[in-house]
Amino acid sequence: MATWILNALVANESSDKLETKHLRIENGVIAELADGSSSPDTAGCDTIDGTGKLLSPGFIDMHVHLREPGFEHKETIASGTRSAAKGGFTTIACMPNTRPVIDTPDTVKLVLDKADTEGVVKVLPYAAITKNELGRELTDFAALKEAGAVGFTDDGVGVQNAQMMKNAMALAKSLDMPVIAHCEDDTLVEGAAVTEGAFSRKHGLKGIPNESEAIHVGRDILLSEATGVHYHICHVSTEQSVRLIKLGKSVGVNVTAEVCPHHLVLSDEDIPDSMDANWKMNPPLRTPRDVEACIQALEEGTIDIIVTDHAPHSAEEKAKGMARAPFGIVGFETAFPLLYTKFVKTGRWTLDFLLRRMTSDPARVFRLPSGKLEPGAPADLVLLDLANEREVNPETFLTQGRNTPFTGWKLYGWPTLTMVNGRVVWTEENGISQA
Ligand SMILES: NC(=O)N[C@@H](CC(=O)O)C(=O)O
Ligand SMILES: [Zn+2]
Numbered sequence: 001m002a003t004w005i006l007n008a009l010v011a012n013e014s015s016d017k018l019e020t021k022h023l024r025i026e027n028g029v030i031a032e033l034a035d036g037s038s039s040p041d042t043a044g045c046d047t048i049d050g051t052g053k054l055l056s057p058g059f060i061d062m063h064v065h066l067r068e069p070g071f072e073h074k075e076t077i078a079s080g081t082r083s084a085a086k087g088g089f090t091t092i093a094c095m096p097n098t099r100p101v102i103d104t105p106d107t108v109k110l111v112l113d114k115a116d117t118e119g120v121v122k123v124l125p126y127a128a129i130t131k132n133e134l135g136r137e138l139t140d141f142a143a144l145k146e147a148g149a150v151g152f153t154d155d156g157v158g159v160q161n162a163q164m165m166k167n168a169m170a171l172a173k174s175l176d177m178p179v180i181a182h183c184e185d186d187t188l189v190e191g192a193a194v195t196e197g198a199f200s201r202k203h204g205l206k207g208i209p210n211e212s213e214a215i216h217v218g219r220d221i222l223l224s225e226a227t228g229v230h231y232h233i234c235h236v237s238t239e240q241s242v243r244l245i246k247l248g249k250s251v252g253v254n255v256t257a258e259v260c261p262h263h264l265v266l267s268d269e270d271i272p273d274s275m276d277a278n279w280k281m282n283p284p285l286r287t288p289r290d291v292e293a294c295i296q297a298l299e300e301g302t303i304d305i306i307v308t309d310h311a312p313h314s315a316e317e318k319a320k321g322m323a324r325a326p327f328g329i330v331g332f333e334t335a336f337p338l339l340y341t342k343f344v345k346t347g348r349w350t351l352d353f354l355l356r357r358m359t360s361d362p363a364r365v366f367r368l369p370s371g372k373l374e375p376g377a378p379a380d381l382v383l384l385d386l387a388n389e390r391e392v393n394p395e396t397f398l399t400q401g402r403n404t405p406f407t408g409w410k411l412y413g414w415p416t417l418t419m420v421n422g423r424v425v426w427t428e429e430n431g432i433s434q435a
Contacts (some may be wrong), residue, residue: 002026003422004042008050008383010373011351018351023055025379028421033373048424050383053416056355057371058090058121058380059336060362062180063155063234063258063307065328066092066123069110070099075312075400077111080332081119083310083399085426087332088415090380091370092310093124096133097156103128103139105147112148120425120432121418122370122380124150126180129168135160141171150366151178155234158184158216166223173229178366180232183216183241184282193322195284199268203275208284214240221248221255232365233257235309237283239293246302256365258307259294261338262329266405267291277318277325279405281311284327298357299349305362306354308335312401330401334392336384338406340413379422385414398432 003025009018010033020036024045034040061084067075075083084092094111096102102111108125115123127149131137133156141152152172159165159181172179189212194200196207217233221244224231236242236257248255262281267288271279279285297303311328318325336358343349363371370380392409394402416428426432 001044001046002031003046003048004040005048005050005055005381005383006040006042007036008053008055010055011355013352016350018054021055023373025422028379028423030373030375030377030379032375048417052387053383054351054386055373056088056382056384057359057373057377058382058418058420059088059358060091060368060371061089061308061310061332062093062305062362062366064092064094064310064332065097065312066094067098067312068114069107073314076118077114077123078118079398079400080310080312081115081121081123082426082432083330083332083397084121085418085432086398086415087334088336088382088384088418089121089332090382090418090420091122091124091368093126093150093366095153095155096126096128101128101132102126103131103133105143108144108147108149121420126151126153126155128152129154129159129179130164133157135164138164138168138171141175141177145175145177151180151232153180153182153234155180155182158182158186160186162219162223165220166227169223169227169229169231173227178230178232180234181216181220182234183213183220185212185215188212188215193280193284194271195268195286197268197287199271210238210240210286210290213238213283214244217241218244221245221253224248224255225251225253228254230254230256235260235263235283235307236294236297236303237263237286237290239290242293242297242302245297249302256304257302258305259298259303260307260309261331261335262405263294264291264298265338265342275322276405277320277322278329278403280322280325280327281309281329282327304365306335306339306357308332310399312399313403315402318403329403329405330397330399332399333397334404334406334411336415337411337413338409340386341411345412379419381419382415383417385416386412388412388414390414
């Protein structure tokens, strides 16, 4: 049976005016995108009223933490994918810093099986570069690829040893797989929770310097050049990293990069003096100068895509305060409204620009079939309400995490319906639909 989404608004590359379209879905795939002036024959079809709503490919988030196995008190594949669906995400790539670490084919399969039975959006597992993410011994890349891993990363920590990283890249290249790197030199960051900047100086705190990230970025771009691997840089946060990525791209290195909403809308100067640990994440909120450099890097294509780095922690863990709480904030349920309100409503970006960085660009960078409103693409879709302002209220989140610095922010651009492979998985009205 076919489904029609009728009278929805679609963003357009060449102008900021939205166009009305009807979209037909058959067998889980987009079958037709018809002009709004046509009158489709919907006899015998399901229909969804898209009037006044923006229709976009479902968002793709290539950096998330689902915490399962092992940290189910923070999040599960069930709760994390529900949160993703509510945020308009239809494909998410989960990080291997679980317990056990996703470093064996069995653990990859466990995540894929759980996602299949308990998840509501598509889950792509990354596998670790080194066993237990300890940086000592490479995992079995070929077997992990065979089991379904989509890339290799030790996210949560940097790979400290350059030869280890070079070996990892050469092996990944031979398997046509990407290496995804959390860039951080441990010797430069010991014991710090916030960036080196106005906030750390004001409170007499040791800061995390920009070089701790950029040193790995520079090192790994050279290693990527030497090995030819597709090297993707996690959560870019500094001006120095941007400069190095730009240089790498200019000489043809196969490097891509991502940035998180919080690094585009907050700086260290926004951290409250109360030292609330909901403002603590890794990399930390940087200076306003770094924020502007990251925004411009995204605008000029030096940074390719937007990811959330959704990193839920329990309230108890975050209550330990700035110095002792774990790094990380939740991201799925605020990502699009934040960026839409901050950059599109203010006229700095077109709607099409923002949507591409969250849909077709991640699909291109990671060679995924989704991310487009085109016949033949999977019917992974989201409808969004651009007209109504609403306050961020963590009590309404579907993630188990309440760790957000955005409580009370008034935003536009809230999802109203999310569909995966042609099946409605979440609506604003009825919440999650059980299969
Ligand atoms: N980003 C974070 O602040 N935390 C992440 C780890 C990571 O992505 O580096 C986590 O797993 O909690
Ligand atoms: Zn990370």
